[in-house]
Amino acid sequence: MDKSFLSYIRGPIVMIALLVAARYLFPNKMTFLFEVSTFGIYIIANDILYGYMGMVSFGQPFYLGIGAYTSAIYLAHIGHNIFVAIGLAIIMGLLAGLLFGPAYIRLRGDYFALINAATCAMGLFMVEKILYPITNGDDGLWYRSRFHETPFLDLRKPADVFWFTMIVLFLVLVFYTWLDRSTLGAGLRGIKASESKMKFLGYDTFKLRWTGFTIMTILASLAGSLYAINYGFVNPSITEPARAAEVLVATLLGGGGVYGPIFGTLAFMGIKDFVSSFMDRWELAVGVLTIIVCFKFKGGVWGTLQTIGAKFKTGKAKPADAVSGENAG
Amino acid sequence: MTSNALLKVTDLNVSYNKLHVLFNASIEVNKGEVVVIVGRNGAAKTTFFRTIAGFLKQDSGTILFKGKDIGNLPAYDIAISGLKYIHQDKHVFADLSVKENLELGSYATKDYNWDRVLEHFPKLKTLMDRKGGNLSGGERQMLLMAQSLLGTPDLILMDEPTEGLAPHFIDDLKAAFKKISQETTMMIIEQNLPLTAEVADRVYAMKEGKVVAEITEKKEIQALTFEKYL
Numbered sequence: 001m002d003k004s005f006l007s008y009i010r011g012p013i014v015m016i017a018l019l020v021a022a023r024y025l026f027p028n029k030m031t032f033l034f035e036v037s038t039f040g041i042y043i044i045a046n047d048i049l050y051g052y053m054g055m056v057s058f059g060q061p062f063y064l065g066i067g068a069y070t071s072a073i074y075l076a077h078i079g080h081n082i083f084v085a086i087g088l089a090i091i092m093g094l095l096a097g098l099l100f101g102p103a104y105i106r107l108r109g110d111y112f113a114l115i116n117a118a119t120c121a122m123g124l125f126m127v128e129k130i131l132y133p134i135t136n137g138d139d140g141l142w143y144r145s146r147f148h149e150t151p152f153l154d155l156r157k158p159a160d161v162f163w164f165t166m167i168v169l170f171l172v173l174v175f176y177t178w179l180d181r182s183t184l185g186a187g188l189r190g191i192k193a194s195e196s197k198m199k200f201l202g203y204d205t206f207k208l209r210w211t212g213f214t215i216m217t218i219l220a221s222l223a224g225s226l227y228a229i230n231y232g233f234v235n236p237s238i239t240e241p242a243r244a245a246e247v248l249v250a251t252l253l254g255g256g257g258v259y260g261p262i263f264g265t266l267a268f269m270g271i272k273d274f275v276s277s278f279m280d281r282w283e284l285a286v287g288v289l290t291i292i293v294c295f296k297f298k299g300g301v302w303g304t305l306q307t308i309g310a311k312f313k314t315g316k317a318k319p320a321d322a323v324s325g326e327n328a329g
Numbered sequence: 330m331t332s333n334a335l336l337k338v339t340d341l342n343v344s345y346n347k348l349h350v351l352f353n354a355s356i357e358v359n360k361g362e363v364v365v366i367v368g369r370n371g372a373a374k375t376t377f378f379r380t381i382a383g384f385l386k387q388d389s390g391t392i393l394f395k396g397k398d399i400g401n402l403p404a405y406d407i408a409i410s411g412l413k414y415i416h417q418d419k420h421v422f423a424d425l426s427v428k429e430n431l432e433l434g435s436y437a438t439k440d441y442n443w444d445r446v447l448e449h450f451p452k453l454k455t456l457m458d459r460k461g462g463n464l465s466g467g468e469r470q471m472l473l474m475a476q477s478l479l480g481t482p483d484l485i486l487m488d489e490p491t492e493g494l495a496p497h498f499i500d501d502l503k504a505a506f507k508k509i510s511q512e513t514t515m516m517i518i519e520q521n522l523p524l525t526a527e528v529a530d531r532v533y534a535m536k537e538g539k540v541v542a543e544i545t546e547k548k549e550i551q552a553l554t555f556e557k558y559l
Contacts, residue, residue: 183433187433193425199384201405202437205405
């Protein structure tokens with residue numbers, strides 16, 4: 001495998017170039033593209049948990065909410081520097097991983113999924129009720145007017161937030177490319193395949209799972225922070241446990257691999273954006289697509305594109321699992 | 330029996346909840362030996378290996394490896410200390426390539442000398458980019474052995490390595506066993522008695538959870554005298 005520096009940045013550059021091109025081709029879709037980018041980071045976070053380690057969580061909105069509320073609370077009550085707000089969200093994501101990880105990753109399957117759901121429900125209760133004095137409960141926090149100008153890119157302006165988000169997404173994709181090819185990534189996938197085998201090889205799988213879990217919480221928190229900065233507003237709906245299904249569906253639609261989460265996000269948000277313009281219950285279309293993917297396209301959007309690409313390249317398709325197996329959920 | 334054994338297991342008892350399955354099992358493995366455990370299905374051979382490798386906890390008894398009690402160590406610590414276990418199910422990481430499978434073995438042991446390892450299994454050199462899931466049973470067994478040889482372990486436990494393999498793969502593995510035994514100690518569970526006769530320096534026979542016989546004479550091993558204990 002090509003492990004030159006260029007090979008790590010080539011794909012992310014193409015992906016960002018496509019998003020930037022779309023921004024100019026469809027100028028009225030900038031918000032949509034911003035959402036695809038932040039939601040994409042959120043789905044990458046979930047893919048580490050689900051696609052790599054095979055752990056399903058029904059509490060992902062909680063980790064997104066940690067980043068969103070950390071930045072929001074800082075900007076609404078404490079400071080004005082957006083970069084500090086993002087830095088604090090990353091630190092809180094790290095602390096969440098270090099704090100919850102050792103307890104939660106001991107659980108498997110249903111128990112892991114449900115303890116995260118329970119945590120998410122508690123998080124919602126906290127921001128709605130217990131932390132009401134600083135979160136404003138259901139009314140949410142508004143703080144856009146408190147933003148100070150930032151150097152290079154003025155993050156008070158949505159257009160600059162878009163560019164900033166592109167830079168962050170690029171860095172996340174480079175990191176994700178590295179993870180996909182690294183021994184750490186192989187180790188996380190090894191846990192999904194056979195934790196016992198990893199122990200036979202001499203790996204402390206507890207530490208590995210904890211590392212994967214903490215990377216997930218950091219990235220989810222970062223995505224939440226970007227969301228909070230772009231909209232200048234956060235309310236408890238961001239941490240609603242019911243929204244955990246969105247993350248899982250988008251991850252499933254993407255189908256794993258470095259770019260699966262972005263394609264999964266595009267599919268999910270695209271349907272939401274397109275179908276909702278003529279039909280209230282856009283979830284119906286997502287549901288139907290998810291069923292089709294589960295039965296017919298287990299490699300998801302990215303896996304299917306890779307299969308088609310391989311077909312054109314070699315004249316015959318690779319077996320579906322050889323493609324989707326990369327780290328598909 | 331020598332006192333400076335590489336592995337010395339004494340009076341090992343193991344239960345699954347209240348079901349007692351291994352009874353006072355005692356064995357010794359000396360450096361450089363190929364020790365084969367034989368026994369019918371249900372004789373608790375795999376339970377014995379899994380306990381030594383740290384995947385099951387014993388009720389009583391001691392497991393000394395290089396003179397150190399490893400009875401309470403976690404499996405990964407035992408592996409890093411130089412005792413590798415190759416499970417019976419030939420489970421490689423199906424989604425990872427052969428190369429990535431080896432990288433995982435290397436990272437854990439910090440041993441990246443693949444040439445030394447692949448010398449025993451030259452076929453793997455041609456399969457580096459193939460996914461583990463697309464390998465045949467024999468190729469998987471080779472990959473597992475190559476992976477376990479990384480880090481130059483002192484002792485490799487192999488649970489029925491030839492089970493379900495085509496005859497030509499068994500011949501290849503037999504040749505590999507002989508070469509590998511010159512650089513490391515091996516303990517093998519094997520039902521293939523002619524193969525056992527050919528490679529073993531010492532044979533332990535197990536029956537119904539007990540070690541019922543120890544055969545050290547090469548002539549007796551080659552004459553398959555241990556068959557009467559099975």
